[in-house]
Amino acid sequence: MTLQKRIWRTLSENKGRYIGIFILIFLGSFTLVAAKGFADNYALLVNRFALHNLQEDLSFSVDQPLDGLAALEQETGAAIEPYRYADIPLSDKGELRLLTPQQTVNLPAVTSGSGLQQPGDILIDPFFAATHGFKIGDRIDTGHQSFRIVGTLALPHYIYPLKYINDVLPPSGFGIGLIAAADMEGYPEAVTVYSVRFAGRENLGGQIISLREALDKQGVKLSDWTDAGNNKRIRMPWATITGAKTIAVPLPVTMFLLCCLIVGIVIWRTVKSDSVIIGTLYAQGYRRRELTRHYLTLPLLLAAAGGLTGVLMGLPTIDPIVKYMANSYYIIPYEKLALSAADILAGILMPTIFLGLAALLVIRRELHKTAGELMKGDKAKVKINFLERRLRLERFPFGAKFRLREQLRSIPRLLFLLFGVTAASVMMLFGFTLNHSMNIVFQSGVNGTYNYAWEYSFKETRQGEVPDGATPFNALRCYPDSKENAEFYLTGIASDADGILLRDADGNLLPKNQVNITYLLADRLKLREGQRIAFVSKLDGQSYELVVDGIVQTYSGQFIYMPLEDFNKLTGQPAGSYTGVFSMRELPYEEWELAGVKDLQNLNSAMDDLAAPMTSMVIFMALVAAVMGAIIIYLVTSLMIEESRPAISLLKVFGYRSKEVRALILNGSAWVVLLGFMLSIPLMLASASALYGYLGEMINMVLPIILSPAYVILSFALIVTVYLATKELSGRKIIKIPMSEALKAGSE
Amino acid sequence: MFLTVSNLTKSYHSGITTPVLNGINMELEQGCIGVILGPSGSGKSTLMNIIGGVDRADGGEVLVDEIKVTALTDDQLTEYRRQRIGFIFQFYNLVPNLTVAENIEVVSNISKAPLPVDAVLSAVGLADKKRRFPRELSGGEQQRVSIARAIVKNPALLLCDEPTGALDYVTSRGVLALLQKVNAEYGTSILMITHNSAIAGMAQAVYKLRDGKVAEAYRNSQLVPAERIEW
Ligand SMILES: Nc1ncnc2c1ncn2[C@@H]1O[C@H](COP(=O)(O)OP(=O)(O)OP(=O)(O)O)[C@@H](O)[C@H]1O
Numbered sequence A: 001m002t003l004q005k006r007i008w009r010t011l012s013e014n015k016g017r018y019i020g021i022f023i024l025i026f027l028g029s030f031t032l033v034a035a036k037g038f039a040d041n042y043a044l045l046v047n048r049f050a051l052h053n054l055q056e057d058l059s060f061s062v063d064q065p066l067d068g069l070a071a072l073e074q075e076t077g078a079a080i081e082p083y084r085y086a087d088i089p090l091s092d093k094g095e096l097r098l099l100t101p102q103q104t105v106n107l108p109a110v111t112s113g114s115g116l117q118q119p120g121d122i123l124i125d126p127f128f129a130a131t132h133g134f135k136i137g138d139r140i141d142t143g144h145q146s147f148r149i150v151g152t153l154a155l156p157h158y159i160y161p162l163k164y165i166n167d168v169l170p171p172s173g174f175g176i177g178l179i180a181a182a183d184m185e186g187y188p189e190a191v192t193v194y195s196v197r198f199a200g201r202e203n204l205g206g207q208i209i210s211l212r213e214a215l216d217k218q219g220v221k222l223s224d225w226t227d228a229g230n231n232k233r234i235r236m237p238w239a240t241i242t243g244a245k246t247i248a249v250p251l252p253v254t255m256f257l258l259c260c261l262i263v264g265i266v267i268w269r270t271v272k273s274d275s276v277i278i279g280t281l282y283a284q285g286y287r288r289r290e291l292t293r294h295y296l297t298l299p300l301l302l303a304a305a306g307g308l309t310g311v312l313m314g315l316p317t318i319d320p321i322v323k324y325m326a327n328s329y330y331i332i333p334y335e336k337l338a339l340s341a342a343d344i345l346a347g348i349l350m351p352t353i354f355l356g357l358a359a360l361l362v363i364r365r366e367l368h369k370t371a372g373e374l375m376k377g378d379k380a381k382v383k384i385n386f387l388e389r390r391l392r393l394e395r396f397p398f399g400a401k402f403r404l405r406e407q408l409r410s411i412p413r414l415l416f417l418l419f420g421v422t423a424a425s426v427m428m429l430f431g432f433t434l435n436h437s438m439n440i441v442f443q444s445g446v447n448g449t450y451n452y453a454w455e456y457s458f459k460e461t462r463q464g465e466v467p468d469g470a471t472p473f474n475a476l477r478c479y480p481d482s483k484e485n486a487e488f489y490l491t492g493i494a495s496d497a498d499g500i501l502l503r504d505a506d507g508n509l510l511p512k513n514q515v516n517i518t519y520l521l522a523d524r525l526k527l528r529e530g531q532r533i534a535f536v537s538k539l540d541g542q543s544y545e546l547v548v549d550g551i552v553q554t555y556s557g558q559f560i561y562m563p564l565e566d567f568n569k570l571t572g573q574p575a576g577s578y579t580g581v582f583s584m585r586e587l588p589y590e591e592w593e594l595a596g597v598k599d600l601q602n603l604n605s606a607m608d609d610l611a612a613p614m615t616s617m618v619i620f621m622a623l624v625a626a627v628m629g630a631i632i633i634y635l636v637t638s639l640m641i642e643e644s645r646p647a648i649s650l651l652k653v654f655g656y657r658s659k660e661v662r663a664l665i666l667n668g669s670a671w672v673v674l675l676g677f678m679l680s681i682p683l684m685l686a687s688a689s690a691l692y693g694y695l696g697e698m699i700n701m702v703l704p705i706i707l708s709p710a711y712v713i714l715s716f717a718l719i720v721t722v723y724l725a726t727k728e729l730s731g732r733k734i735i736k737i738p739m740s741e742a743l744k745a746g747s748e
Numbered sequence B: 001m002f003l004t005v006s007n008l009t010k011s012y013h014s015g016i017t018t019p020v021l022n023g024i025n026m027e028l029e030q031g032c033i034g035v036i037l038g039p040s041g042s043g044k045s046t047l048m049n050i051i052g053g054v055d056r057a058d059g060g061e062v063l064v065d066e067i068k069v070t071a072l073t074d075d076q077l078t079e080y081r082r083q084r085i086g087f088i089f090q091f092y093n094l095v096p097n098l099t100v101a102e103n104i105e106v107v108s109n110i111s112k113a114p115l116p117v118d119a120v121l122s123a124v125g126l127a128d129k130k131r132r133f134p135r136e137l138s139g140g141e142q143q144r145v146s147i148a149r150a151i152v153k154n155p156a157l158l159l160c161d162e163p164t165g166a167l168d169y170v171t172s173r174g175v176l177a178l179l180q181k182v183n184a185e186y187g188t189s190i191l192m193i194t195h196n197s198a199i200a201g202m203a204q205a206v207y208k209l210r211d212g213k214v215a216e217a218y219r220n221s222q223l224v225p226a227e228r229i230e231w
């Protein structure tokens, strides 16, 4: 019908507005499809890898080789298989951890090239290969032997290739390589680790305890008892997957809801101003259904087009992102993805349904009037809402009154602007704050608490003197009675360890002859000074209890510090026992006696490696947020100008200068923008701490959310810039409105 | 002379050229009421818009209070309207989401020496309705608000384009009486367009426009009070 021709006219007359709505819908669908597609597919690949390649449930080390493995396997219903590893520093090429393959657990996946065939072959992880420019066929010289690279691999227990299990980041230039067991013979310093996978997949916790008891019965001394649930090498990908999942739905839904508001307003205005035509058409026998269909066409078209574009552009991004992540960050075998029909449909249908319903609601309300009512055309009679009526503004200056009324004129429009700015600000702040928090955590870990350059931990407990400039410590992995997944280290430190600075919230040094708990752990367990904490040793299930004396204001991890002598007494170890030392300088320990070395300087460069992708992600988020903010502010101002055309024209006739008109019409939204931004701060904090609370439960990774005034100001500056730029753009529209509109008003 | 229009010409160019004003000449003394009569399309509004500084002429000259309006730049025209001209429209043109008092403030807000809003409201008889919104007023009341809005800055010249065009007989007379009162009390010069020749009785000067020319101009020595005008 000819009525449909009007749709194109309407579209082209208000291009900017509809493009804006289109982009919002597009961003929503794009995020939905891309983020959800990434999270689901990556989760699928990670799960499939764990399942097919028999990922370990547990790993541990013992003081001497285990006897009777077959009997133990029989008894516990588990595959228990040792592997060996040795860390090889490469001249200026970082460090390579050589591992031996296993047959019943942690099966290596060859992701390119071929498997190990002859002595001297090596498979390396793809990220290490890319970092150092190694290609298949190249040789790696370990100083002891020259290996030929035959391919790349992924290992189920080294998905996130951390050097030490409690690190957050792999050291810069670190990677893993798989060599034949026979080749490992050349490395006498190699360490043996046992990996366990249970045949029965239910009640893993119970099976782990039974295994533990069986080993205890044999009288072996265990160390490094790590179940997969607490192993960052295995669990870390879930942090990213969870992160992607948390934005995959709320963000698009926010976008779609915002679009509903704006489309509702636009349609309502169109129907309203068409009311005379509608009434006439009714009178001539058009049915309500036909007219409803007409007015629904535009929002449905917009939603479907935006949704479809979002889906079409979102789909192709999933594969490269998954592939990139699988080869560089969390290393898993990449497989061709299955695209989810449900996600694709959701990307198109969600906005269509949202917008369709919003439009339908508005249209039905208007079309329910009789033809007669409609033909009278009450468009000239602007409804005054309760807020406008309630206001008693006599004492305010005229400009303030005018601007306030301009804002309150349409409450949906006001809400759209308010929530839109809030949503954009939350997104921007979220990215910046995350970045800032991570920086703080690493810096306080590196520079705050430990003023030592090196941390050495030994395979076996020692007694006696430590080298000059070093200070001993002893540590035990524990978990609180009340919260098994909040694992922490109970650390005994010497009271003369000058390099360890424990400060309270006021910056005062805490005495080292008392029990001090790090802020993150205290916060998680809701502990305060003077309160009691009961906990269990991860190693032998022994229960302990301590009273907290002080809380250490550091973001670097979950620790309880206590005096070394008390620690040894509490855990029943001989006086003077220690499992590691902190040192100002590098100490000449041999690799074979060490369970770990932390080069606290190296952490900084590892941090830099992480910072680059993080920064680009934050910049991307800030950009999307800025675009979103710009579109929202633009839509609102253009609507406002549209609705105020007669008033603008009139003001010009009365001799208002362009600047004055602009200020009256446009400056009122400044308060809304400001309010929206302020609302975004608590909202962002709440959503970020919810996300991190969840991550803490899931992978025992705790990140404090630290608001940075500098970033708040930066975000605010960005939002204000967007606002000012949009205002400037809209200002031109105001200039174009002719005075003749007021002079001829009412005559048409 | 307060207002002098000489040889004013104006054409519209929209595809074809439509001459609208073909050399208008007229004069109005300070503090007088002038009425412009003429058939539809004769150029009344066009003339008034040029005098008011919202439209431009092609040729000729308009002098208001010794200001050569036809020679002003856009910015100068804005200042001219701001300081000297009051407008009253056929369809009131009130801002719908502002109260009565606020609608008046729209103009008092940019005036150098505005009259008090309450005084003006009392003058038009709407003191008790200042918190109402326009849609809550009758047409006559709305036109009173628009008169109050026009006179609050005490303009030198009040331009009224068919101020009673949308009103009934009784209400129209009330509005005209009010204009006459304004003219008497504040000494405001008024130029008014109307289709109704009966209204001409309340004006000192009357101009009849036809085909873009002043076809007839005359002066009334005896003024009729608005209340007694009949049609
Ligand atoms: N913007 C325009 N473009 C082209 N022609 C115009 C324009 N404005 C007015 N005209 C023409 O100029 C002529 C005079 O118009 P004007 O509005 O001055 O008449 P008027 O005397 O005020 O009529 P009315 O009594 O109907 O208000 C008309 O013929 C009209 O068609």
Ligand SMILES: [Mg+2]
Pocket (backbone or CB within 6 Å): B044, B045, B046, B161
């Ligand atoms: Mg006219």
